[in-house]
Amino acid sequence: MALHAQQFFDDVLELPLYQYAIVGDACYAAPQPNSPLRLRIDFAPTIRHGEYDGLRLRVVHPEQGVLDTAILRFADHGTFARRDTARDLVPGRDGYAVIRDWHAHISQPPWHGADGTGLRTAIEQYTHVWFPPPATSRPAARSVAQPAPTTGASPRTR
Template identity: 45%
Template sequence: MSLQAPEFFAELCLPFTDSTVVGNTYYATPATGTPLRLRIGFTNALRADTYGGLRLTVLHAHRGEIDAVALNFVDHGTFHRRDEARRTPVNSSRYGTFDTHHRPGQPPWEGAVTTGLRDAIEQYTAVWFPGAWTTPTPNRTASRTAHQTPAPLTIHKGGRAR
């Protein structure tokens, strides 16, 4: 079954307008005019097709990976409520994770509370992309516009411009 990564990243409500999801990975250019990029992917847990967190990577366009950090779902309380309601033991390999096997009509990460993850992503990106979370959405109408050039003045006999 599908991981539904685009929906998961949409749930995080990241403010980066220049972004896309390719496969199971989120890519963004949080600050325009710099060679730095952000990549967010899922980290594997102990079991196959099971995910235990996110890995944030800062990439330089020419130098490659500069820095990375792993954000575990357990550390950020992402599935705490769900696991508590299901009485999943803390020492279980299923605690604080999700897998691609889920109820029909529901995302595999059903029950996730993404506030802690989002806050951690904001803190991390503030170091590498200062102001990226407060930058307003670029105005798409502020692009080049056609200007009409006024017709040249014509000088007629008599020396006056008309």
């Protein structure tokens, strides 16, 4: 079963990225115009084949390669809290806060019922670190007039 990555990134995460494309199961983005850095987001695999417990974010430079990698776990961001509560899954039980792409008989995407709010917030925070918004130009500060020094007498007289 496919991960339906296009739907996941478009419908669940709804990321406000400048420009992006889904290739296979990964999202490639240019979060900021004119920046050589790119952001790659894909599903973070567990030790089991076809099982994922989060998203892997990578900042990539065209010449220097991967500059940073971060893993955002579904459990840490409440992505499947409702689904797992309905299934009576708790931390430590098989299937908690993971998606699997090896159930071919299921018609729903493996991430059906996901809440992307926590992940979206974390991704936005991550992108602000690596892709800060351009500085807004501020008008030059006016100089403050300094009083002219007086000669001879001290300003404090008795």
